[in-house]
Amino acid sequence: MKERFFAYVDERQRRYIDQLGEAVAIPSVSSQLDTHLPDIQKMMEYAANFIQRLGGQWELRDNPDGTSERPLPPLLLGHFPVDPRKKTVCVYGHLDVQPAHIDDGWDSEPFVLTERDGKLFGRGSTDDKGPALSWLWVIEAHKELGIDLPVNIKILYEGMEEYGSEGLFTFIRDEHDKFLGDVDFFCISDNYWIGKSKPCLTYGLRGLAYFELIVQGCEQDLHSGNMGGAVHEAMTDLIRLMGTLVDSQGRILIEGVMDDVKPVTPEEEAFYDPIEFDVESFKEEAKVKSISNKLLHGNKKDLLMARWRFPTLSLHGIEGAFSGSGAKTVIPAKVKGKFSMRLVPDQDPVRIEQVVRAHIAREFEKLNSPNKVELNMLHGAKSWLSSPDHPNYAAAAAAIQTVFQTTPDYTREGGSIPITTAFEEATGMNALLLPIGACDDMAHSQNEKYNITNLMNGIKVLGMYLHELGKIGG
Amino acid sequence: MKERFFAYVDERQRRYIDQLGEAVAIPSVSSQLDTHLPDIQKMMEYAANFIQRLGGQWELRDNPDGTSERPLPPLLLGHFPVDPRKKTVCVYGHLDVQPAHIDDGWDSEPFVLTERDGKLFGRGSTDDKGPALSWLWVIEAHKELGIDLPVNIKILYEGMEEYGSEGLFTFIRDEHDKFLGDVDFFCISDNYWIGKSKPCLTYGLRGLAYFELIVQGCEQDLHSGNMGGAVHEAMTDLIRLMGTLVDSQGRILIEGVMDDVKPVTPEEEAFYDPIEFDVESFKEEAKVKSISNKLLHGNKKDLLMARWRFPTLSLHGIEGAFSGSGAKTVIPAKVKGKFSMRLVPDQDPVRIEQVVRAHIAREFEKLNSPNKVELNMLHGAKSWLSSPDHPNYAAAAAAIQTVFQTTPDYTREGGSIPITTAFEEATGMNALLLPIGACDDMAHSQNEKYNITNLMNGIKVLGMYLHELGKIGG
Ligand SMILES: [Zn+2]
Ligand SMILES: [Zn+2]
Ligand SMILES: [Zn+2]
Ligand SMILES: [Zn+2]
Numbered sequence: 042m043k044e045r046f047f048a049y050v051d052e053r054q055r056r057y058i059d060q061l062g063e064a065v066a067i068p069s070v071s072s073q074l075d076t077h078l079p080d081i082q083k084m085m086e087y088a089a090n091f092i093q094r095l096g097g098q099w100e101l102r103d104n105p106d107g108t109s110e111r112p113l114p115p116l117l118l119g120h121f122p123v124d125p126r127k128k129t130v131c132v133y134g135h136l137d138v139q140p141a142h143i144d145d146g147w148d149s150e151p152f153v154l155t156e157r158d159g160k161l162f163g164r165g166s167t168d169d170k171g172p173a174l175s176w177l178w179v180i181e182a183h184k185e186l187g188i189d190l191p192v193n194i195k196i197l198y199e200g201m202e203e204y205g206s207e208g209l210f211t212f213i214r215d216e217h218d219k220f221l222g223d224v225d226f227f228c229i230s231d232n233y234w235i236g237k238s239k240p241c242l243t244y245g246l247r248g249l250a251y252f253e254l255i256v257q258g259c260e261q262d263l264h265s266g267n268m269g270g271a272v273h274e275a276m277t278d279l280i281r282l283m284g285t286l287v288d289s290q291g292r293i294l295i296e297g298v299m300d301d302v303k304p305v306t307p308e309e310e311a312f313y314d315p316i317e318f319d320v321e322s323f324k325e326e327a328k329v330k331s332i333s334n335k336l337l338h339g340n341k342k343d344l345l346m347a348r349w350r351f352p353t354l355s356l357h358g359i360e361g362a363f364s365g366s367g368a369k370t371v372i373p374a375k376v377k378g379k380f381s382m383r384l385v386p387d388q389d390p391v392r393i394e395q396v397v398r399a400h401i402a403r404e405f406e407k408l409n410s411p412n413k414v415e416l417n418m419l420h421g422a423k424s425w426l427s428s429p430d431h432p433n434y435a436a437a438a439a440a441i442q443t444v445f446q447t448t449p450d451y452t453r454e455g456g457s458i459p460i461t462t463a464f465e466e467a468t469g470m471n472a473l474l475l476p477i478g479a480c481d482d483m484a485h486s487q488n489e490k491y492n493i494t495n496l497m498n499g500i501k502v503l504g505m506y507l508h509e510l511g512k513i514g515g
Numbered sequence: 516m517k518e519r520f521f522a523y524v525d526e527r528q529r530r531y532i533d534q535l536g537e538a539v540a541i542p543s544v545s546s547q548l549d550t551h552l553p554d555i556q557k558m559m560e561y562a563a564n565f566i567q568r569l570g571g572q573w574e575l576r577d578n579p580d581g582t583s584e585r586p587l588p589p590l591l592l593g594h595f596p597v598d599p600r601k602k603t604v605c606v607y608g609h610l611d612v613q614p615a616h617i618d619d620g621w622d623s624e625p626f627v628l629t630e631r632d633g634k635l636f637g638r639g640s641t642d643d644k645g646p647a648l649s650w651l652w653v654i655e656a657h658k659e660l661g662i663d664l665p666v667n668i669k670i671l672y673e674g675m676e677e678y679g680s681e682g683l684f685t686f687i688r689d690e691h692d693k694f695l696g697d698v699d700f701f702c703i704s705d706n707y708w709i710g711k712s713k714p715c716l717t718y719g720l721r722g723l724a725y726f727e728l729i730v731q732g733c734e735q736d737l738h739s740g741n742m743g744g745a746v747h748e749a750m751t752d753l754i755r756l757m758g759t760l761v762d763s764q765g766r767i768l769i770e771g772v773m774d775d776v777k778p779v780t781p782e783e784e785a786f787y788d789p790i791e792f793d794v795e796s797f798k799e800e801a802k803v804k805s806i807s808n809k810l811l812h813g814n815k816k817d818l819l820m821a822r823w824r825f826p827t828l829s830l831h832g833i834e835g836a837f838s839g840s841g842a843k844t845v846i847p848a849k850v851k852g853k854f855s856m857r858l859v860p861d862q863d864p865v866r867i868e869q870v871v872r873a874h875i876a877r878e879f880e881k882l883n884s885p886n887k888v889e890l891n892m893l894h895g896a897k898s899w900l901s902s903p904d905h906p907n908y909a910a911a912a913a914a915i916q917t918v919f920q921t922t923p924d925y926t927r928e929g930g931s932i933p934i935t936t937a938f939e940e941a942t943g944m945n946a947l948l949l950p951i952g953a954c955d956d957m958a959h960s961q962n963e964k965y966n967i968t969n970l971m972n973g974i975k976v977l978g979m980y981l982h983e984l985g986k987i988g989g
Binding site: 338 | 725732735738744746747751755764804807811812825827828831832833834839840841843845847857885887893929930
């Protein structure tokens with residue numbers, strides 16, 4: 042089967058590119074619903090029609106968070122039932138895109154898929170229209186070749202991912218025992234390789250604890266000429282408190298914050314050595330080249346661990362203080378410092394909040410200030426850690442071995458992909474992050490692209506993954 | 516002469532109130548030139564016509580900083596020459612006002628002068644139309660009573676004071692040896708008593724050194740999920756540096772900053788005891804009542820000295836960081852911390868800049884950060900200190916003694932009144948700050964008012980001040 046499938050896919054390259062071009066041409070920008078809601082609608086229908094042609098069941102489900110004042114794009118539910126005794130995989134993707142305009146610095150029109158040097162440039166090419174269409178091309182190949190699908194396939198595509206996935210989490214909660222009730226595995230193809238040429242599987246994501254630290258010194262803003270020397274200024278306290286959180290080497294200075302951080306196991310450490318990752322070229326991505334040309338960590342393992350498996354703390358800014366250009370001699374009355382921590386296993390946001398609260402109380406006590414202080418945790422989300430040993434991951438690794446003749450890198454990411462945890466928590470089933478785009482695809486940036494090799498190998502990997510899943514008994 | 520003058524003034528109270536009402540009715544808001552430039556023009560002409568009626572020379576001088584794209588209100592120059600052998604006083608005032616709208620919380624229409632309980636409510640009543648008209652009423656009284664003016668009087672009224680006095684400083688520089696060439700004394704009546712009932716003379720103002728501390732860690736903003744743990748974050752360094760400047764008790768922590776601060780002399784200290792100033796009611800003005808109900812200093816002398824004659828440092832805010840509401844997980848690339856110091860005699864902004872620069876260099880060294888740091892002084896202005904013993908001050912004190920049967924309080928202010936230094940530096944002549952409004956007049960706020968007693972006694976004080984100046988020989 043593999044040879045016929047691969048040969049069929051190879052033959053259809055031009056057609057895949059044309060179809061991806063049709064999808065990219067629809068500017069389904071979810072952050073601009075005012076003007077682009079009809080485009081997202083059109084894009085969802087484009088994929089629904091594809092499923093229709095493939096003989097699948099489908100439904101454009103009204104967005105559960107949409108209202109008449111704020112209509113939202115529908116969710117696309119697809120279903121290719123094969124045999125109830127077989128496993129069921131639910132594949133997730135999104136058909137909306139980030140905004141783009143040629144004046145932002147694109148070398149070609151962002152909504153015209155443009156081929157240059159084996160790369161397909163266009164908004165949404167890699168994020169996430171290419172991967173989302175790939176599942177349908179896999180099914181199409183099976184249909185045309187007369188090969189039975191090895192598992193039942195459910196498709197869940199949304200149109201709001203780039204704007205907070207509005208409605209999706211409500212759907213998952215409501216449908217955990219309905220549309221999602223018989224799902225055995227989830228597969229999400231919406232992140233990227235850590236390198237340019239070697240595939241990877243992503244098994245961990247950091248969580249988040251976002252804080253707002255409020256200090257109030259007076260009822261309204263004052264003038265520093267008249268009142269400087271008279272009042273306990275809120276900014277003085279806030280800046281000093283924020284200064285106790287993290288040092289310039291990125292070390293978190295909050296007592297107890299590292300208590301629950303899992304030690305690095307030898308098995309885990311072994312994942313890092315083979316990873317295709319170049320510290321020097323990462324400096325480009327980190328935008329430090331022309332400033333210091335220095336990162337917090339000079340070697341691959343320390344740097345990746347610092348981004349993936351250790352907590353970090355960033356100071357984001359201050360609300361309520363002077364933030365304009367030029368000079369203003371204001372004593373701000375009430376200021377809100379914003380900072381957040383990226384959390385790792387087994388850090389619980391609830392405990393992190395306690396630890397941060399205790400730290401702030403201790404440090405504020407030292408200031409001997411009569412001002413009012415308040416700490417709010419605005420968001421708390423646990424990190425996510427899967428196991429590369431899980432059959433879902435093993436299936437993907439085997440598929441990659443077949444297509445690339447290599448073991449994938451096992452990677453984590455520093456940010457969160459909330460859908461991952463949402464699927465697992467709602468259903469108890471494993472979610473696999475199976476990236477098929479490369480690290481330099483520039484999702485969200487100018488000149489987003491999708492390599493033709495990634496497009497072609499991606500379809501093959503997704504197809505082989507389904508067959509590996511089909512081998513799983515139970 | 517005194518009795519006739521006082522009796523004449525007392526008789527005309529109703530007419531003064533009516534005329535002040537005419538002036539207040541013209542909404543000469545200089546921060547809104549788009550809509551109010553004609554009103555300022557009208558207000559300047561109103562005063563020019565008054566001078567004309569009094570037989571003075573006058574000119575509406577084109578604003579030297581005005582352009583055809585940005586026309587500015589003219590300056591009003593008046594001249595009542597008496598005798599070239601007599602002294603010449605130049606009186607300064609402004610005829611523009613702060614914005615005001617009844618919806619901001621006024622109890623009556625701001626541009627309709629409204630009498631309640633002996634108070635005249637209206638925008639500009641005390642700042643500065645009341646005092647500015649008072650000089651003209653003094654001259655009017657002399658004219659009607661047939662009393663010779665005791666000194667030559669020059670009038671310099673502007674229409675941009677509430678918006679940076681645009682054009683005025685150019686005028687002063689250009690005219691120091693022309694319009695201002697024969698001036699012996701300046702008198703500025705545009706600040707307020709420290710108390711509600713006791714007059715004062717203001718002999719000191721603090722200077723300013725405004726800094727921008729820039730830290731850059733990367734070329735563009737990053738995302739804390741992806742890059743937290745990878746880069747030296749600019750905010751971490753900036754917050755830590757800002758945290759080394761001042762403590763929560765208002766103590767400046769910069770080495771060398773106090774070196775040039777004059778010690779308090781016994782003569783100076785003696786000024787503080789009689790000052791009419793109530794710490795408790797000042798808490799209202801400082802807007803701390805409902806927060807901590809605490810000031811940095813609990814007793815009158817320490818509090819006034821902290822505001823007037825010791826330097827202070829305020830942290831104003833950060834440009835380039837996240838300053839909105841809610842949560843944003845940005846790692847800002849380049850951030851600019853804004854802080855300023857109020858300077859006192861003999862602190863030189865040039866030396867203060869050196870001291871601050873050395874401090875930042877030392878503290879940044881400790882951070883061991885590869886980020887780029889830069890310090891700019893955006894504004895530097897020396898403090899101003901006059902002598903209560905100067906004949907100009909002595910004349911005003913004698914006038915106050917005559918009208919109020921009391922020695923004035925000798926006060927300073929924490930902020931700057933740039934015109935004061937500008938006059939003195941351009942001409943070498945003494946400038947007197949002679950407030951006639953009360954501390955609770957609410958200039959710049961809702962329900963700005965001018966007490967009828969201050970209006971009436973103000974005219975008398977200004978008149979007697981001219982006669983005291985007339986006694987000065989030479
Ligand atoms: Zn995506
Ligand atoms: Zn995206
Ligand atoms: Zn004023
Ligand atoms: Zn004013």
